[in-house]
Amino acid sequence: MSRSQGPSALKRKRLDSQSGSLTEHESKLYDAIRSKTDMGMSLQDLRRETGLQNNLFTKAIKTLQAKQLIKEVKNFENKTRKHYMATEFEPSKEITGGAWYDNGQFDTEFIKVVKRELVKVIYDQENATLAEISQAIRMKNFLTVNLSDQELKQILDALVLDNEVLKVVSTGMGGYKAGKECYKCCKRREPNLASMASIPCGVCPRINQCTPDGIISPTTCEYFKKWLEF
Amino acid sequence: MLVTITRPGLVRLGLCKLPPFISRVSLTEASNQKKKKKKMTVTNSGIQYAVQIITKHFGNLVAKVCETLLKSGPLNLGALIRSTALTPQQVKNSLLILVQHNCVQPFTQESKAGLKVQYMAVYDNILHRLRFAKFLAVVAQELDDDCKQLLAGLLEHGRLTQQQLMDRANQKSKSNSSQVQNAAQDNFIRLVTARFVERCPAPEPLLEEAPEQEGPKKPRSKSAKMAQVSETIEQRVLAAARPMEAIRFLITTNPETDDPSQKSENNSSSMSVGEKRKFDDLDIGEHGSNDKEVILWRANFEQFIRCLRHKACVENVRARHDDGAAVVLRAVLKATRMQETKVKTDYSVPLKMGAIYNEVIDSAAGRNLTKVSVKASLHLLCGAPPVRGGYEGEGEDEDEDEDEDVPYSIDLKKIIELLQNDEVESIVLKRYGQDACRIFRLLTSQSKPAGQFFETDKISVDALVDKKETPKILYKLWKDDYVHMEKLSLTTAKQSQVMVWKVHKSIVWEHVLDEMYHAAYNLVKRYDHEREENKEVTNTPKEKRVGELEKKANRFLGVRKIMALSLVKLDDALMLFHDF
Numbered sequence: 085m086s087r088s089q090g091p092s093a094l095k096r097k098r099l100d101s102q103s104g105s106l107t108e109h110e111s112k113l114y115d116a117i118r119s120k121t122d123m124g125m126s127l128q129d130l131r132r133e134t135g136l137q138n139n140l141f142t143k144a145i146k147t148l149q150a151k152q153l154i155k156e157v158k159n160f161e162n163k164t165r166k167h168y169m170a171t172e173f174e175p176s177k178e179i180t181g182g183a184w185y186d187n188g189q190f191d192t193e194f195i196k197v198v199k200r201e202l203v204k205v206i207y208d209q210e211n212a213t214l215a216e217i218s219q220a221i222r223m224k225n226f227l228t229v230n231l232s233d234q235e236l237k238q239i240l241d242a243l244v245l246d247n248e249v250l251k252v253v254s255t256g257m258g259g260y261k262a263g264k265e266c267y268k269c270c271k272r273r274e275p276n277l278a279s280m281a282s283i284p285c286g287v288c289p290r291i292n293q294c295t296p297d298g299i300i301s302p303t304t305c306e307y308f309k310k311w312l313e314f
Numbered sequence: 315m316l317v318t319i320t321r322p323g324l325v326r327l328g329l330c331k332l333p334p335f336i337s338r339v340s341l342t343e344a345s346n347q348k349k350k351k352k353k354m355t356v357t358n359s360g361i362q363y364a365v366q367i368i369t370k371h372f373g374n375l376v377a378k379v380c381e382t383l384l385k386s387g388p389l390n391l392g393a394l395i396r397s398t399a400l401t402p403q404q405v406k407n408s409l410l411i412l413v414q415h416n417c418v419q420p421f422t423q424e425s426k427a428g429l430k431v432q433y434m435a436v437y438d439n440i441l442h443r444l445r446f447a448k449f450l451a452v453v454a455q456e457l458d459d460d461c462k463q464l465l466a467g468l469l470e471h472g473r474l475t476q477q478q479l480m481d482r483a484n485q486k487s488k489s490n491s492s493q494v495q496n497a498a499q500d501n502f503i504r505l506v507t508a509r510f511v512e513r514c515p516a517p518e519p520l521l522e523e524a525p526e527q528e529g530p531k532k533p534r535s536k537s538a539k540m541a542q543v544s545e546t547i548e549q550r551v552l553a554a555a556r557p558m559e560a561i562r563f564l565i566t567t568n569p570e571t572d573d574p575s576q577k578s579e580n581n582s583s584s585m586s587v588g589e590k591r592k593f594d595d596l597d598i599g600e601h602g603s604n605d606k607e608v609i610l611w612r613a614n615f616e617q618f619i620r621c622l623r624h625k626a627c628v629e630n631v632r633a634r635h636d637d638g639a640a641v642v643l644r645a646v647l648k649a650t651r652m653q654e655t656k657v658k659t660d661y662s663v664p665l666k667m668g669a670i671y672n673e674v675i676d677s678a679a680g681r682n683l684t685k686v687s688v689k690a691s692l693h694l695l696c697g698a699p700p701v702r703g704g705y706e707g708e709g710e711d712e713d714e715d716e717d718e719d720v721p722y723s724i725d726l727k728k729i730i731e732l733l734q735n736d737e738v739e740s741i742v743l744k745r746y747g748q749d750a751c752r753i754f755r756l757l758t759s760q761s762k763p764a765g766q767f768f769e770t771d772k773i774s775v776d777a778l779v780d781k782k783e784t785p786k787i788l789y790k791l792w793k794d795d796y797v798h799m800e801k802l803s804l805t806t807a808k809q810s811q812v813m814v815w816k817v818h819k820s821i822v823w824e825h826v827l828d829e830m831y832h833a834a835y836n837l838v839k840r841y842d843h844e845r846e847e848n849k850e851v852t853n854t855p856k857e858k859r860v861g862e863l864e865k866k867a868n869r870f871l872g873v874r875k876i877m878a879l880s881l882v883k884l885d886d887a888l889m890l891f892h893d894f
Contacts, residue, residue, distance in 0.1 A: 182775075190780035242778035244760075245752040247739075271634060278740035279883035280826070285743045285833035294360075294836065302836035303843040312844070314872045 109136055112145045117168055119153050122176035124157055124169030190236075198239055201226060201250055203269065209238045211252075214240065240267055284311045299314050338795055356437050357824070360829035361385060364440040366835055370445060372411055377407040380417065383435035388421070388547060389430050409433060415443075415472035421551045422520045431518055434551055438893065442615045444885055449618040453510055456621070461501045464511060473610045475513050476502060476565070502567060509652070512562050512614035515555030521547075522554075566609065595792060620657050623894045624648075626886075627729045630727060632784055634732070635694060641680040642691040645673035645723060656893065664721030667692070690696060695724045730894045737887055740825050750787045752777040756819040757797060765816035767800070773815065794824050827891040832882050841877045844870065 106114060115135050117125055125133070145168070148154045157175045159167040171297055184191055203219045206212050212220070217240070218233050231239075235251060243249040247270055254264040280286035284307035285294075294300045302308060356364075361384045369377035383389060389397065395405050412418035415441045443451075446469045454462040461831050468474055469483045474482070483498035505511040544548050556562070623645040632640035649670070651665035666688065672678035674688050733759065743751040756777045760766040768776070774784040791797040797820070802812045845852070848870040851863055859867045 184778065187844075190782070195778065206579070216878040238775070238778060240751060241776065243757045245777055247747070247755070266762060277652060277885040278737065278744070279880070280830055281744040283833060283837065283880045283884065285829070285836050286741055289745070291829055291832060294832070296835075296839060302839040303835075305840070308840050309837075312873050313875070314869050 106148075106153075107144070109134075109140050112136070113141070114148055114153055114170070115146045115150075118170040118172075120169075120170055120260075122169070122173040122179075123157075124167050124173070124179060126159070127166040127168070130168065147232060166186050182238075183231060184230065195239070196229070197241075198227070199243060199246075199248075200278070202239055202243060206249055207269050212266045213264060213266055216268065242265075284308050317621065319445055319815040322724070356384065357457045357828040357831065359828045363835040363838075364435075364437060366838055367440055367443055368412075368417065370838070372408075372415075375404050376411050380404055380412060380440070381434055383418065384432060384437065388423075388432040388434040388551075390430050394433060415439075416514075417443075417616075419515065419538070419551055419555055419697045421554065422518045423802075424520070429520070432521075433750045434548060434553070437547075439615060441888070441892075442618075444881075444891075445618070445622075448622060448882075449510075449613065449615075452618055452621045452625075453505070456508065457504055457510075460497065460506055461510075462593065464498060464501050465505060468511060468611065468613050470873065473612045475610055479611065504613075506563050509614055509617045511561055512609050512617075513557045513564070514610040514612050515552070519551070519554040521551055524816075529808050543579070572806040573818055580786075600779055608736055616657055620651065620654060622889060623657060623730070624651070624725075626733060626890065627726055627893065628732050630729050631695065635691075637679070637861065638683060639694055641677065641683065642670065642674055642688055643695060643724060645677055645680060646670055646722070648677075658727075660725070661716055661722040664723040666719060666721050670722060692722050696722050697725075703828050708779040730890070733890055733894075734823065737890065738822065741826065742791070745839065746790055746796075749779045749783060750791060753779060753787060754796065754817065755813065758819060760816075763819055766796070767814035767816045770813050770815065785813075788813075794820055818842070823891060827888070829889065830884060834881065834888065837877060837881050837884065841874075843883075844873050844877070848873075 106247050113130065113136070116130060126146075130145075131138075134141065137142065137267065138279055147153075149156070150169055155171050157169050157179055158166050159165055159179050159268060167179065169179075184195055186194070201224065202217060202223065205217055205224070209220070214233055214237055218231075218236055220228070221231065221236065237305055240249060240251075242308060244251050244267075249267050250270050252266050254266055285291055285302075286303065288294070290300050294305070296302070317727050332538075361381065364384060365377050365381045378398050378400065379394065379744050382394060386397065388448065391402075391405065398405060400408075409418060409420075412435075413420065417436055418433050420431050420433050422581050423432050424430075446466075450462050450466060453465050461834075463486065466481060466485060467479055467486075471478075479502060480495060483501075484494055487494045501513070505738060537860075560838045572612065624644070627647070628640050631643050646662055646665055650665055653663045670692065671685055671688055674683055680688075690708075696833060738758075739751055742754045746754075753773055756773060757765060757768060770785055770788065771781065773779070773788065774781045776782075786795060788799070792799045792815070796817070797815050798818050799813055799815050802814060803810055848866060850882045851859065851866045851870055854863060
C-alpha cells in the first residue's frame with residue numbers, strides 16, 4: 085500500500101510559509117515532530133524532547149492541530165498512546181503495522197498469496213535480484229496494492245526462513261555483479277531426514293512426564309497406539 | 315552486563331544501547347536449574363538407553379554393573395561391589411563381559427594405598443552396539459562380503475586374537491584348507507590396513523595425575539565441576555589406553571610367534587570368545603606377565619563413525635547441491651581419510667587440485683567430470699576462492715598452474731551443522747507449526763553460537779508472524795526449552811518490561827539429543843511390549859494363522875518394520891548430534 089507522495093513537494097512549500105506565523109514554542113514543537121517524518125512522535129517523547137511546561141505544551145499541540153500542521157495517528161503497537169505526526173506525512177509501517185495488517189488484523193491470506201506469487205516468479209527466473217522480482221511482480225499486475233521493495237524484501241526474508249527460497253551472493257560468474265544478492269528456489273529435498281519428527285516421541289508434548297513405569301509410559305502410550313494402527 | 319538489542323522504537327529514541335536504568339531481571343530458578351542439568355556430558359536419558367542396550371545384550375546383572383559405572387563414574391572393584399550389592403563373583407563376571415566387549419575400560423590410578431585398578435564405562439562404545447549392522451554395511455561396501463564376515467566375528471565377540479579370527483573363518487567355511495586360511499589372512503590384513511580393525515587398548519594403563527585441572531577454578535559449582543572432571547577423565551583414560559599410532563594397526567608378520575603361543579592359548583580357552591584369556595588378564599594382569607605376545611584385535615569404531623560421518627556429509631551435499639559436488643566431496647574425503655586425526659574434525663585435510671581431480675576420475679561416478687566442473691564444485695564447497703595462506707613465494711596473479719598448488723579444505727562442521735539444523739527444525743515444525751519454525755530459524759540464523767537476543771516485536775516483523783501470535787508461540791517454545799528468554803525492565807518508561815529471546819544452540823541441541831535418547835529408549839521399550847503382546851501370534855506356525863490371527867500377524871509385521879526402520883533412522887540422528 086504505497087502512499088502517493090507526488091504532490092507533497094508542493095504542499096510542503098505552502099506549509100513552510102505557514103509555519104512562519106507560529107510562536108516560538110509551537111515551532112519548536114512542530115520542528116520536533118516534523119523531524120521524525122513518517123514515524124511521528126508519542127506525546128511522552130515529545131514532552132521530554134521539547135522540555136516545555138505542561139500548559140504551554142498542551143496549548144501548542146492544540147494550536148498545531150487546529151492549524152492542521154500536525155495530526156494524531158493510531159500507533160498499532162500501542163493504541164492507547166497518543167501519537168503525533170506532521171500532516172504532510174503518511175504514517176510509516178512501523179506505526180500502522182505495515183502492509184500485512186488489514187485494520188489491525190494480520191492478513192494471513194494476503195501474505196500467502198504474495199508468497200506464492202513470489203516463489204513462482206523466482207522459480208521462473210531461477211535466479212533473481214530484488215529489483216527483478218519487483219519488476220516481475222509489477223508486470224504481472226496481480227495485486228491491487230503496490231508493494232514497496234522493502235515490503236517485498238520482508239516477504240522474501242520470510243520465504244528464506246520458510247526454507248522455500250535461498251538467498252545467495254553472486255560470485256560474479258552468472259551474469260550478476262559479484263556480491264549482488266540474489267534469490268533462488270531451494271532444491272526440494274527428499275524427506276529422508278526428520279527422523280525424530282516422524283515418530284510419536286519426537287512430537288510428543290508430554291515426553292518430559294514420560295517414564296518407563298509411570299502413568300505416561302511407552303507401553304501404554306496413546307500416541308504410539310495410534311501410530312501403530314494399521 | 316548489558317544486552318544490546320535493536321528494537322525499532324528504541325533505536326528511534328537513541329536508546330539502542332540500554333542505559334543503566336534498564337536492569338536485568340534475574341532468571342527464574344527453574345531455568346537456572348535446567349541450565350545446570352544440561353552441563354552433564356551424558357544425560358539421564360542417555361544412560362537409561364545405554365543400560366537398556368546392555369540389558370538386552372547381556373542381561374540384568376551386567377546391566378546393573380554398567381549402570382552403576384555410568385552413573386557414578388570410574389570405580390574400583392570394591393566400591394563397585396558395594397554399590398551394586400552383587401556378589402564379587404557376579405561383578406567380576408560382569409566386568410569381564412563388559413571389558414571383552416569394549417564397554418568398560420579398566421585403568422590404574424595412583425592413590426595413597428598404592429596403585430589401584432578402576433573401571434570406567436565407555437558410553438560411546440555401548441551405543442555403538444546397535445550400529446553393528448551399519449558398520450558391517452560400510453565394510454561390505456568399501457571392501458567385500460568376506461571382510462564383512464570376518465568383522466562380524468570380531469563384533470560378535472568383542473576382542474579376538476588373529477588366530478581366533480582365522481579359526482572362526484575356517485569353521486564358518488566348514489573346510490580347513492590352506493586356501494581359506496590364506497584368504498582369511500588377506501582379508502584380515504585388508505581390514506587392518508583400512509583401519510577398520512585395530513589392536514585393543516592397553517588393559518590397565520596408568521593414568522597420570524591431571525596437571526592443572528584441579529587448579530584455581532574454585533568458583534564453579536560442585537556439580538558442574540564433577541561433570542567437567544569426569545569428562546576429562548574419560549578422554550584421558552581412553553588416550554592413555556590407546557596403542558601408539560605406530561603399532562595400533564601393525565600386524566606382526568612373524569609366523570613363529572603368531573602360531574605356537576597363541577594356539578596353545580586358544581586351546582585352553584577353546585574359542586570361548588576369549589573371555590577366559592581376559593579373565594587371566596584381570597587377575598594377574600597388574601604385572602601382565604604371561605600374555606605379552608598375545609595381541610588382541612577389535613573393531614575400530616572410530617573409523618566406522620568417521621566413514622558414516624563422511625557419508626552423511628556427502629549425502630547432505632548431494633541433497634543441497636548436486637551429484638557433482640557430492641562426488642567431489644567423497645573423493646576428497648576418501649583421499650584424506652587416513653590423515654584425519656580425529657572424528658569430529660572441523661575441516662577436511664587440505665588437498666591440492668591435482669590430487670583431488672585424480673581421485674575424482676578414479677571413481678565410477680566421477681569418471682566423466684571435467685576439471686572445470688570439479689573446480690566449480692570445489693568452489694561451491696569451500697566458498698570461492700580457496701585460502702592461499704601459508705604458501706609463500708607465490709605471486710598474486712592467478713595462474714592456472716598456481717591453482718594446482720592451492721590446497722582445498724572443506725568445512726565439514728558446517729555441513730554437519732546444516733544437517734543438525736534440519737533435524738531440529740523438523741521437530742519444531744511438527745510440534746509448533748510453520749510460524750514457530752520461521753521464528754526458530756530466525757533465532758538460529760545468527761552466527762554467534764550463543765545466539766543473539768531479539769525483542770518480541772522485532773521477531774514478529776522479521777519472521778512475518780502476527781504480532782499477537784508471536785508472544786504466544788515464543789512462550790510455548792520457551793516452556794519446552796527451545797528458546798531462552800530474558801526480561802529487561804525499563805524503569806522509566808511506562809511499558810516497563812521488554813522480553814528478549816534467543817536460541818542458545820548448544821543448550822538446545824543437547825536438550826534435543828536428550829529427548830532423542832528418550833525416544834530411542836521408548837521405541838525399544840514399546841517394541842518389546844508389542845512383541846510380548848503378539849507372542850501368541852508369532853508362536854503360531856505361519857500356515858495356522860488364519861482369520862483374526864492372520865490379521866494380527868500382518869499388523870505385527872508392519873509394526874516391526876516401521877519400528878525397526880524408525881530406530882535405525884533415529885540412531886542416525888543420535889550419531890549426528892553425539893558422534894559427528
